[in-house]
Amino acid sequence: MVTAYDYPSALHVDLAGIDIVLCGDSVAMVELGYDTTQPVDMEQMLHHCKAVARGTKRSLIVGDMPFGSYEVSEELAMTNAFRFIKEGFTDAVKIEGGRDRAHIVEKIVKNGIAVMGHVGLTPQAISVLGGFRAQGRTAVKARGLVDDALALQEAGAFAVVVECVPAPVAQAITEALEIPTIGIGAGPHTCGQVLVYHDMLGMTTHPHHEAFVPRFCKRYAQLGNVIREGLESFKQDVEAGTFPSEAYSPYKMPAAELRAFQALMAQDATSRQTQAHRAAERLKQSDEYEQIKLY
Ligand SMILES: Nc1nc(=O)c2c([nH]1)NC[C@@H]1CN(c3ccc(C(=O)N[C@@H](CCC(=O)O)C(=O)O)cc3)CN21
Ligand SMILES: CC(C)C(=O)C(=O)O
Ligand SMILES: [Mg+2]
Structure with a gap:
């Protein structure tokens, strides 16, 4: 699974043969410039999902339900999950949380919408987690994450993202579940892996973005450098007058x-x-000209 937020990124992910394209609420950070995923809302998510859907032919499209769109009531969760399907053209939705959210997952699945779970580091809860840091690092907390994932499976989730936990914890979750786990910063023992498009392609090389690239992310390309070089070359060419040459005219x-x-x-x-x-002759003959002369 790889994230995509717009038409070109969705086309790339789809054409690469990646199974799932996630229109993630990480859009808030990598596309909209926020420091967390919290500010992004339903309208913004749907705007991005629609573009992703237009670029995706083959991959399963999962829409990340934004902070505040599913927690307070099953009714609100349902209303917004329907919007992802009907307006965003996604195939499924993802919500963050474990046992505490299982009843919401159950409600959405019962109403005919496939739900992907998300346990471990749940970035929307940064306010109580105190930062983007690894979860499940004590025995009791790690067991709690296994229980969270089991509750999501019980509720009908079709897969679970496991984010930022020690590898043995993700392995235990994977072994405990029948549905697939998709890891991010969770070691090699999950069924699948997910990375954020901009992180894995090295598009966040600007110093301002550097802080957001997590340590677990391997960069498979250095697109940020390629983009910067291209833009600088254009500027140089225009200033030197070498663009557009005959070939580009x-x-x-x-x-x-x-x-x-x-x-x-x-x-x-x-x-x-x-x-x-x-006109000058006419002006000379006019009163106006006489007045101008006076001044
Ligand atoms: N661009 C991007 N990539 C992501 O993978 C991503 C997002 N954004 N936004 C939502 C969450 C947040 N993520 C992150 C971001 C940083 C760390 C990280 O490097 N944490 C540090 C600890 C930092 C601290 O203690 O405050 C670490 O060493 O684990 C982990 C997960 C993963 N997700
Ligand atoms: C990193 C993935 C799992 C995510 O939730 C997102 O991109 O928003
Ligand atoms: Mg997310």
Whole structure:
């Protein structure tokens, strides 16, 4: 699974043969410039999901339900899950949380929408977690994560994301479940892996973004450097006058038309001179000119 937030990224993920494209609420951080995933809302998520859907032919599309769109009541969760399917054209939704959210997962699944769970580091809860840091690092907390994942499976989730936990914990969750686990910063023993598009392709190389690239993320390309080099080369070319060269000036007119055009321009220039001359003559004879002279 890889995230995508717009038409071109979805096309890339889909054409690469990746099974699942996640329109993640990480869009808040990598596309919209926020420091957390918390501010992004339903309208913004749907806007991105629609573009992702237009670029995706083959992959399963999962829409990440944003912070505040599913927690307070099953009714609100249902309303918003339906919007992801009907307006965002996603195939499924993802919500964060374990045992405490199982009743919401159950409600959504019972109403015909597939739900992906998400346990471990749940970034929407940064306010209580105190930061983007690993979860399940004590025996009791780790067992709690296994219970969370089991509760989601029981509720009908079709898969579970396991984020930022020690590898043995993700392994235990994977062994405990029948549904697939998809890890991120959770070691090699999950059924699948997910990374954020911009992180894995090295698009967050700007110093401002560097802080958001997690340690677990391998960079499979350095697109940020490629983009910067391209933009700098364009600027240099334009300043040096080497762009656009003949090769990039493709629109021609027939030679006869060009000559006729130049003749028309010459005529116009002459008549503009004549008009300017006449206007000056008229002005000289007017009262206005007398007044201007007085000043
Ligand atoms: N660009 C991006 N990539 C992600 O993988 C991602 C997001 N954004 N936003 C939502 C969450 C947050 N994620 C993150 C981000 C950073 C760390 C990280 O490096 N944590 C540090 C600890 C930092 C601290 O203690 O405050 C670590 O060493 O684990 C982990 C998960 C994963 N998700
Ligand atoms: C990192 C994945 C699992 C996610 O939730 C997101 O991109 O928002
Ligand atoms: Mg998310």
